[in-house]
Amino acid sequence: MIFDMYINNKTYISIVEKLHKMKIKTSTGKDRWHTGTIEQMVQNEKYAGHMALGKTYLLNGNQSRTRRQNYNQEHFVYNHHEPIISQEIFDQAMNLRKSRSRNTINTYVPEVERLTPYAYFVYSEENHKHLKYVVERPKGKYEIPTLYCYNKQRKNRVSITVKNLTILLMDVISHMKFYMNDLSSNITSYINESVTVCDADLENANEKIDLLNIKTKLLSAKNNLPSYFKFIRNINDSLDIQEIKRIFAAITIHSISNFSIKLNLLDNGEYNHKLIESVLPLKLGYKNVDVTYSVYL
Secondary structure (H helix, E strand, O other): OHHHHHHOOOOHHHHHHHHHHOOOOOOOOOOOOOHHHHHHHOOOHHHHOOEEOOOEEEEOOEEEEOOHHHOOHHHEEOOOOOOOOOHHHHHHHHHHHHHHOOOOOOOOOOHHHHOOOOOOOEEEOOOOEEOEEEEEOHHHOOOEEEEEEOOOOOOOOEEEEHHHHHHHHHHHHHHHHHOHHHHHHHHHHHHHHHHHHHHHHHHHOOOOHHHHHHHHHHHHHHHHHHHHHHHHHOOOOOOOHHHHHHHEEEEEEEEOOEEEEEEOOOOOOOOOOEEEEEEEEEEEOOEEEEEEEEEEO
């Protein structure tokens, strides 16, 4: 029924409403189907009796999913099991979906080449996922570059527009410019104290390579500090993502009103030395929110 409705140009929403009126529950027993579930169903080769292999894989320690248009022939096992729908109906559904898609890429592109500059940059603590980049087009009238993610249950959408993210980070940069001398002194003192701790630990450590690596990174960060602040000092009102990542290493969204921002100066993987804490009023979605952000070294 779902495939018949789809190939007869019924929308995902109308299919969901039909299922709801028929009191057909989801596979997990819920009363209301999600349109995304219907979208996945009408392109799932299993209903036509086939099996696609290698849908998920590890990339940089994170589980990724191969895009359907990037499957090669060797990914498929045809006529693997008894089909639920005919090949003809499945082909009609796939052709209809292809005709509606804006994606014109027909060749395989490796995952690392398809990552946007925002990949692995903003992290949701609630969903335990990095936010993905997408250009949203509400009613097709205008474009809104947005970062978003869902949890494993495809719920709890966490998102921030690129515009709001840029406003937030420009506010951080304004603070850094205003308090540059104090920040420089604060960072230098922290690095010097950390180097002293390393030196003390080196005297008693059996394995000294890791400590020496840490000390080298600390001294390198101290040497780069003048050029780092010079770059910040010369920033104007416009800033692209590559320039942003020269200043900031990572952003963590703890909640809709609580962010942590790490400077791209010390490669230690820890948010351990707070430099700035401030509040910025932002419009996030339909809400006006006072965002509290903390900047760490």
